[in-house]
């Protein structure tokens with residue numbers, strides 16, 4: 309595997325941002341930007357040998373900065389929602405910034421320049437999040453490491469340490485389309501999720517605490533089905549989210565690296581297997597993308613349901629639900645999670 313680096317752009321605040329190209333021996337490539345650790349592209353040949361770029365992205369750094377929906381980026385310190393922006397850790401209660409509505413959503417990492425360095429076949433992106441950033445306690449040392457395997461897996465490895473009790477829940481927010489960037493919809497792509505439970509949402513997309521069995525509902529992806537099959541159903545949960553914006557609870561053991569989802573395009577033959585150590589995944593179908601004025605990398609217009617996100621993570625609003633797996637991190641402990649998006653052709 310090789311890694312090359314070149315300048316991508318300069319942020320509004322004057323920071324130079326580099327883009328790294330990772331390439332494996334099969335000719336599969338991934339481009340990663342220091343800004344937000346964004347996955348700018350993942351390029352591989354389809355069934356007929358035509359190269360497809362299977363993630364959505366922007367044309368310029370400025371477009372990423374003017375951003376939408378955390379496209380391609382790492383999200384954190386805590387992915388998704390923290391109800392009312394309030395949590396308690398180490399016996400103290402903290403109030404966070406609440407950007408969207410009354411809840412804390414996603415945090416600042418997707419809009420932060422991480423410092424990249426290549427070591428052999430690994431690209432490391434580092435950031436020291438200062439005590440108090442977004443309202444979180446503790447200086448948090450974060451490292452996101454990307455690499456490409458010979459089996460066409462893009463490996464994302466996350467580590468973090470802190471000097472005060474805090475909470476952490478990192479994920480990646482790429483929008484995938486296995487027909488390639490520029491195709492208008494991913495609704496006929498076929499998905500399996502190895503999860504027999506899903507968190508019920510309230511009207512603000514916060515989990516109520518109930519985990520619903522997926523059997524017999526539009527949330528049942530335990531057998532392969534087109535993503536769009538039930539997406540316009542009358543189900544209240546689906547209508548509220550304009551599709552899927554829900555936390556699927558995996559059947560595998562938390563902490564173990566296991567296969568959690570498989571997506572497939574009959575048109576291109578491209579298959580994506582997702583492996584993770586994480587216990588759950590926000591499956592998000594982006595029913596609003598058409599409202600974004602900025603085009604995609606190849607100039608194509610945005611449209612609703614153009615990409616799907618598989619945000620492997622701990623559950624949203626964990627601090628409000630002590631029964632959910634903990635996201636607490638204490639000094640001396642090391643946060644460590646891994647997700648692999650592995651590609652092939654059928």
Ligand code: BGC
Nearest residue numbers: 377378388513553590592619
């Ligand atoms: C959230 C959505 C949100 C999207 C873009 C997802 O993780 O669950 O509600 O609109 O990210 O920020």
